[in-house]
Amino acid sequence: xxxxxxxxxxxxxxxxxxxxxxxxxxxxxxxxxxxxxxxxxxxxxxxxxxxxxxxxxxxxxxxxxxxxxxxxxxxxxxxxxxxxxxxxxxxxxxxxxxxxxxxxxxxxxxxxxxxxxxxxxxxxxxxxxxxxxxxxxxxxxxxxxxxxxxxxxxxxxxxxx
Numbered sequence: 334x335x336x337x338x339x340x341x342x343x344x345x346x347x348x349x350x351x352x353x354x355x356x357x358x359x360x361x362x363x364x365x366x367x368x369x370x371x372x373x374x375x376x377x378x379x380x381x382x383x384x385x386x387x388x389x390x391x392x393x394x395x396x397x398x399x400x401x402x403x404x405x406x407x408x409x410x411x412x413x414x415x416x417x418x419x420x421x422x423x424x425x426x427x428x429x430x431x432x433x434x435x436x437x438x439x440x441x442x443x444x445x446x447x448x449x450x451x452x453x454x455x456x457x458x459x460x461x462x463x464x465x466x467x468x469x470x471x472x473x474x475x476x477x478x479x480x481x482x483x484x485x486x487x488x489x490x491x492x493x494x
Contacts, residue, residue, distance in 0.1 A: 336410065337457075337461050338412065338458065338461045338462055338465065339380065339410050339412075341454065341457060341458045341461070342380055342412075342437075342439070342458070344454070345439075345444070345447060345454070345458075346437065346439070348447075350447065350450075351443070351444075351447050355440075355443070356439070356440055356443040356444070356447070357437055357438060357439045357440060357443075358437070358438045359382075359435065359436075359437055360435065360436055360437075360438060361433070361434070361435050362384065362386070362430040362433070362434050362435070362436060363430055363433055364430050364431060364432055364433065365429060365430060366429065366430040367427060367428070367429050368386065368428040368429065368430065368436070369413075369414065369424045369426075369427060369428045370424065370427050371389075371390065371391055371424055371425065371426050371427045372423055372424060373423065373424050374421055374422070374423060374424075375414060375417040375421065375422065375423070375424045376417055376418075376420075376421035376422075376440070376441045376442060377414055377417070377418070377438050377439055377440055377441050378412060378413075378414045378415050378418050378438075378439045378441060378444065379412065379413050379414045379428075379436050379437065379438055379439070380410075380411075380412055380436060380437040380439065381407050381408060381409055381410065381411045381412075381413075381434065381436050382409065382434070382435040382436055382437060383409055383434045383435045384409070384430065384431070384432045384433055384434015384435060384436075385406055385407065385408055385430075385431040385432045385434065386406070386407040386413075386428050386429060386430055386431055386434070386436075387403050387404075387405075387406050387407070387428070387429050387431050388403070388404040388405050388406070388407060388413065388426050388427070388428050389403050389404060389426060389427045389428075389429060390404055390425075390426050390427075391427070404426060406431065407428070412462075412465075413428055414428075415462060415466070417441065418441040418444065418445075419441055419442075419444075419445050420441075421441070
């Protein structure tokens with residue numbers, strides 16, 4: 334995530350009109366602690382203040398066997414959970430602590446109300462978050478293409494194309 338987004342979120346969480354304990358919370362996490370679980374309902378955004386976390390998915394193989402590959406690691410300054418930010422939804426992945434650390438959880442509904450009252454700040458924040466999401470989507474598309482090519486080669490299908 335860009336430093337600009339983190340700076341804007343820091344400004345918001347320092348505003349007395351967006352109080353800690355009702356609009357946002359500070360949490361410590363431990364290694365192997367599950368922060369969010371894939372499939373759970375969520376309506377908040379998380380900011381990594383310190384430490385490392387891993388984003389994982391759950392993939393079913395044949396005969397109900399599952400693997401849980403690591404999708405990416407998150408570090409200080411990274412965000413996650415933004416897809417459930419303004420409308421509650423199911424979490425698309427799990428996030429687990431790799432080290433000790435600290436994060437902020439920001440209530441999406443409260444943040445939406447705050448940004449309605451501060452539309453200039455809201456516009457800049459959402460624009461920057463959109464740019465970051467677009468970059469993430471581009472990287473995800475590249476990974477899918479590489480995995481697809483690997484699968485074709487691994488099964489000898491590429492020779493028939």
